[in-house]
Amino acid sequence: xxxxxxxxxxxxxxxxxxxxxxxxxxxxxxxxxxxxxxxxxxxxxxxxxxxxxxxxxxxxxxxxxxxxxxx
Numbered sequence: 001x002x003x004x005x006x007x008x009x010x011x012x013x014x015x016x017x018x019x020x021x022x023x024x025x026x027x028x029x030x031x032x033x034x035x036x037x038x039x040x041x042x043x044x045x046x047x048x049x050x051x052x053x054x055x056x057x058x059x060x061x062x063x064x065x066x067x068x069x070x071x
Contacts, residue, residue: 008016
């Protein structure tokens with residue numbers, strides 16, 4: 001549980017909590033910055049494509065099924 005058998009002072013606890021909090025927010029801000037970078041890249045790729053490619057393709061004609069029954 002505890003790293004040492006000696007009780008920590010409130011100042012030590014506060015310093016460790018502050019360090020953990022800063023570490024957490026540094027990781028979260030890095031994730032957020034990466035997400036924004038990837039979003040910008042995706043939007044740039046989408047803007048670079050011509051609009052004709054994004055048009056819906058014409059559906060294929062269905063084959064007519066002809067069943068032949070013996071008899």
